[in-house]
Amino acid sequence: xxxxxxxxxxxDAIMVLERASxxxxxxxxxxxxxxxxxxxxxxxxxxxxxxxxxxxGLRAVSRATDADIQTIAIAEAARGRGRGRTLLRALLEEAAxxxxxxxxxxxxxxxxxxxxxxxxEGFLEVGRKPRYYQPDDVDAVVMKLDLRGWxxxxxxxxxxxxxxxxxWQGGACT
Ligand SMILES: CC(C)(COP(=O)(O)OP(=O)(O)OC[C@H]1O[C@@H](n2cnc3c(N)ncnc32)[C@H](O)[C@@H]1OP(=O)(O)O)[C@@H](O)C(=O)NCCC(=O)NCCS
Numbered sequence: 001x002x003x004x005x006x007x008x009x010x011x012d013a014i015m016v017l018e019r020a021s022x023x024x025x026x027x028x029x030x031x032x033x034x035x036x037x038x039x040x041x042x043x044x045x046x047x048x049x050x051x052x053x054x055x056x057g058l059r060a061v062s063r064a065t066d067a068d069i070q071t072i073a074i075a076e077a078a079r080g081r082g083r084g085r086t087l088l089r090a091l092l093e094e095a096a097x098x099x100x101x102x103x104x105x106x107x108x109x110x111x112x113x114x115x116x117x118x119x120x121e122g123f124l125e126v127g128r129k130p131r132y133y134q135p136d137d138v139d140a141v142v143m144k145l146d147l148r149g150w151x152x153x154x155x156x157x158x159x160x161x162x163x164x165x166x167x168w169q170g171g172a173c174t
Contacts, residue, residue: 006043
């Protein structure tokens with residue numbers, strides 16, 4: 001796998017993966033363009049043989065002590081091989097470089113696979129946003145990581161962590 005920062009020229013390829021990864025609540029092209037252009041954003045890509053297989057984005061406003069994981073997606077055929085974790089860790093390392101202390105994210109309540117990834121890096125559930133994801137009417141689980149205590153792999157495996165989550169489906173982070 002090879003990681004590099006995303007540019008505006010990657011928008012089309014990212015949108016193909018975005019729509020495949022989040023079938024009911026993909027971001028619009030305009031939203032993604034804005035994300036890629038934002039001075040507060042940091043997006044990275046995972047490529048294999050020049051083909052996009054994953055992307056992830058962080059929002060960290062200059063001098064703020066908190067940041068957000070905006071999104072993370074790996075192409076279906078490339079999942080389950082550590083790529084999602086590598087992208088997440090790259091975002092957390094960038095947040096730490098920027099002096100961030102707390103990282104937040106939202107994840108669909110019906111996405112135990114993504115939740116397990118976050119829990120295994122030390123994120124804890126700090127709240128719920130009822131019916132946040134529309135049109136599916138699914139709650140958002142709000143999670144937080146104290147980055148000051150974070151080291152890659154230091155988190156615990158939570159109750160939702162098993163790969164037995166038969167009902168698991170993809171979902172947008174935010
Ligand atoms: C969530 C996602 C990014 C994970 O990427 P991935 O490359 O498959 O994940 P990894 O192989 O790095 O797995 C890391 C951990 O995530 C958890 N995990 C990943 N897929 C899982 C699944 N299907 N069931 C249960 N746990 C899972 C496990 O804890 C795993 O650790 P382990 O391998 O030690 O068991 C990927 O499944 C995806 O793109 N899903 C669709 C989009 C999405 O839901 N994004 C998250 C939005 S908040």
